[in-house]
Each structure stands twice: as C-alpha cells, then as structure tokens.
Amino acid sequence: xxICLAFLEEVMDYITADSWTREPSILSTVxxxxxxxxxxxxxxxxxxxxxxxxxxxxxxxxxKQRGMRFRYKCEGRSAxxxxxxxxxxxxxxxxxxxxxxxxxxQEVTVSVCLVWKDPPHxxxxxxxxxxxxxxxxxxxxxxxxxxxxxxxxxxxxxxxVRKKEIETSVKTRLNLSIDPYNAGMWRHHEEVDLNxxxxxxxxxxxxxxxxxxxxxxVLSEPVYDKKSTxxxxxxxxxxxxxxxxxxxxEEIYILCDKVQKEDIQVMFLDGTWEARADFSQADVHRQxxxxxxxxxxxxxxxxxxxxxxxxxxxxTDGIRSEGMIFTYMPREGDSYGLRKKRPRxxxxxxxxxxxxxxxxxxxxxxxxxxxxxxxxxxADILPIAEAFxxxxxxxxxxxxxxxxxxxxDLPHIDESTPLYDTLMSWMPEGIDDLSPCxxxxxxxxxxxxxxxxxxxxxxxxxxxxxxxxxxxxxxxxDSRMGGC
DNA sequence: GCGTCGATCCC
DNA sequence: GGGGATCGACG
Numbered sequence: 001x002x003i004c005l006a007f008l009e010e011v012m013d014y015i016t017a018d019s020w021t022r023e024p025s026i027l028s029t030v031x032x033x034x035x036x037x038x039x040x041x042x043x044x045x046x047x048x049x050x051x052x053x054x055x056x057x058x059x060x061x062x063x064k065q066r067g068m069r070f071r072y073k074c075e076g077r078s079a080x081x082x083x084x085x086x087x088x089x090x091x092x093x094x095x096x097x098x099x100x101x102x103x104x105x106q107e108v109t110v111s112v113c114l115v116w117k118d119p120p121h122x123x124x125x126x127x128x129x130x131x132x133x134x135x136x137x138x139x140x141x142x143x144x145x146x147x148x149x150x151x152x153x154x155x156x157x158x159x160x161v162r163k164k165e166i167e168t169s170v171k172t173r174l175n176l177s178i179d180p181y182n183a184g185m186w187r188h189h190e191e192v193d194l195n196x197x198x199x200x201x202x203x204x205x206x207x208x209x210x211x212x213x214x215x216x217x218v219l220s221e222p223v224y225d226k227k228s229t230x231x232x233x234x235x236x237x238x239x240x241x242x243x244x245x246x247x248x249x250e251e252i253y254i255l256c257d258k259v260q261k262e263d264i265q266v267m268f269l270d271g272t273w274e275a276r277a278d279f280s281q282a283d284v285h286r287q288x289x290x291x292x293x294x295x296x297x298x299x300x301x302x303x304x305x306x307x308x309x310x311x312x313x314x315x316t317d318g319i320r321s322e323g324m325i326f327t328y329m330p331r332e333g334d335s336y337g338l339r340k341k342r343p344r345x346x347x348x349x350x351x352x353x354x355x356x357x358x359x360x361x362x363x364x365x366x367x368x369x370x371x372x373x374x375x376x377x378x379a380d381i382l383p384i385a386e387a388f389x390x391x392x393x394x395x396x397x398x399x400x401x402x403x404x405x406x407x408x409d410l411p412h413i414d415e416s417t418p419l420y421d422t423l424m425s426w427m428p429e430g431i432d433d434l435s436p437c438x439x440x441x442x443x444x445x446x447x448x449x450x451x452x453x454x455x456x457x458x459x460x461x462x463x464x465x466x467x468x469x470x471x472x473x474x475x476x477x478d479s480r481m482g483g484c
Numbered sequence: 485g486c487g488t489c490g491a492t493c494c495c
Numbered sequence: 496g497g498g499g500a501t502c503g504a505c506g
Contacts, residue, residue, distance in 0.1 A: 072492065074494085075494085194491095226497095227497095229489085260489090286488075287489075
C-alpha cells in the first residue's frame, strides 16, 4: 500500500493549480480495477515507485496545420479528417498522443476539444465531429500497455458554426463543463477567430486508490481553415511566362488560389537572395490573379540562365506558397541593346507609308518611362547613392538634374567604378559601354531624353522629389558618345 | 448603383 | 474533398 501512496503523492505533486476538473456526467471517470500486487519483490517496486515520474501527456504527431476545410453542419459529416503534420500523399499520418508513466493504471480517458489559438485558450465555438466525438469533443478510452499508451485520432473533422450560433455553441459547451483552461465565457464573443483552432488534449484516470487525476491540458499547434483566404495555403497555379530579363521589369501574370490583395506579396528567391515583385493592390484581380513586374536579379552579369523560385507570401504571417521556377536570362551580348547602334531615324515618307503611319506605336515606345520602372525602391538605390557619394558623383547628378551644362572634368568611369554593372544596366539604348567613354559627361551627352529621364528619375529617387515634372531634354543626335 | 469579398450553402 | 454559386455586408 505504501507503494501506491508514494505514487499518488508524485502524481498529485505534478498536478498543478492549472489542472482541470469537470463534471463526472460529462466525461465519466474510469473505474480502475483493484490494484494487484506485482510479481516483483516489494522493495524493488518501492524503489521504482519513488523514482517514477509523474504521468505525462505528450503529442507525438501534431495535426497538419493547413489543408483541411472546416465544414458547416449543413455540409454533412463527410468533413474529411485532420491529418498528421508529417502526412504525405502516399504516407498518411494522424494526430497522435502518448501517455507516459502510467504504472498501475489500467484505463485512461483521453479527450480532445477545440480552443482558441491564443491565450486564454477559451473554448472554441467550432466542434470536433467524427469517430468517438460527441458534443463537439472527442473522447476515447485507452488501456495502457505497461507504463505507456499511444493513440492516433482518425476521422476527426472540424465542424464550424455560423456566426450567429457562436454564443449558443460556446454556452452549450461550458454548460457541459468543457473548458480546459477555465477561461469561461467572454464578453465579446464575436472576437473569436473562426478560421483557426487548436486541439486541446487531456487525459483522466482513476488510480488504484480511487483517486481521480487529470493530465494536461496540452495544446496542439494551430489548425487553420483551408477555405479562409486569410489563413489558407497559398498556391501559384500558373504563370504566363517563366523566364525573363535579369534586370527585371518583366510583366508576368500569375494565376493563384484566392489571396487577399492587401496581404500578399510575390517573392523571387535564390538561396539567400530574395526580392519582391512590383505590383499594387489594383494589380490583384478578384483575388485569383496578379499582374506583376519582376524584380531585377541580384547579378546583372550572369552568363547562364539563372533559375529562381517564385512564390506567394502572405504578409501577416509570412507563410509562403510552394515555389515555381522562373529563369532569369543573361544579357547574351546585346539583350539590352547596349552594344547595338541605334537604328537611323526613319524619313517622313517611311513614317507615312510604314506599318505605323500615325506613329502611335512609335510614340508608345518612346514614352518616357516612369522613374519607378527603373528604381525598384529607394532602398535598392541607396548603395548606389553611397557609391556615387564617395566619388562625388551625387553632386554631379544633381547638377544634371538641374540641367546645368557645366559637366566637364568629371571622374573617370570604368569597370572598377563601384556598381558599374548596375549603372550599365540602367543605360538606355545607344550606350555601348561606359569604359571607353572615360568621363561621366560623355555618358550624359550620349544619352538621349529617355536616358535623361532615367537618370533624373534616379536623382529624384535619391532626393525624394518623385512628383516633379521635367521638360524634355533635347540632346543633339551627333553629340552621342559614338566618337569617344 | 457597383464591385469586392467573406460567409454560407449546394453539388 | 473540392469547386463554385449565392447572398449580404461594406466601401
């Protein structure tokens, strides 16, 4: 008998004030058969009893957090079942718990209910349905094998309630004393997040001495409703194009599962590098399509195609979709037109008899790009600004912005210039190379108005003057850098 | 009045 | 299990 008492003391020490009690009518306690003396000599048992740790409930397989839909009652009981987190298509697992240190206990009741994701973990209006479920909870009777017992929960579904039924549902459950954290009712029951729950496991048993003990509660990781757009899995279904220039700016259409336009971004990833695609909320079409511009790849000098991952990312929880491959293409000699001489201007006759007599397409092509098309963000430009600043380029840039003609005797530019590659990528059609030009003013005078727009945009981005308008800058055609 | 989107329900 | 129609709230 001393063995039993020692064991009970251990158990009772383990059970803290946090432990939970409930009405016998709800979760009936288990009547344990009379304790029988083990075959081993008594002194060994006594030692074992003194050293035996308290009973413990651990989750051996967490529920899969995403991928299952909560079902309304009207949708029937075929609500699927919560899978284990390590579940795969070919190897399905189930949420499971293990009870440890159950020497001498013959029957244990394990119950599962749903609670809020966040403290105080109030009882959740949604309920569990399926095998061994009643009143929104699941309850199983287990018979420990030796000192431990494990159980997997199969066919466990989450049945959601309608908003107008929240209060009733919670009150019903509280009336049944289902409230593992004794958190009770809450004043503003509408606060509850209906898109996420946690499974709350508890065990109870009666010892040989007739003492009723409870083990737990133990919380699972959150389980999110697949149907809800603010918690569901993100998925890219299709992209209209899976390759593009390494300097970015490529327009891509992405078809995706429902997203929230104010809570979504598209990331391009390659190892430790990651960049965000450029789009606005207006570019998210009815939650299922996104029109974006690719960000520039970190290396604008790649010689081979560089595959990267594209994925959706929810901003609020950081969750990402599976990646899709997008391949950045190298410049391939003249993919920017950098080394190509600008074609001669057409004659008036050619203009009028050509495929674009009204010059609409031509005007479109000549449209001055918004500086933002070239400046992903001020953060992107900052390092360049610093580089310029070191070499006193920045004051020169500002001079240029004011169209100051005194741009001679500027520092030499060559491949050793900081961020030379980036600079190169910004140079518009007509600039063959920076290195033979030797000086910055050559670059400037070699740039036509389009380039000026770029560079002015660059300066604007540096100075924060984004909205300022500038008149066209006419540079004589023959003043281009060709002669340098 | 219109478009969007979450909630709910139907197949 | 998943797709989608419908409805109502909301801006």
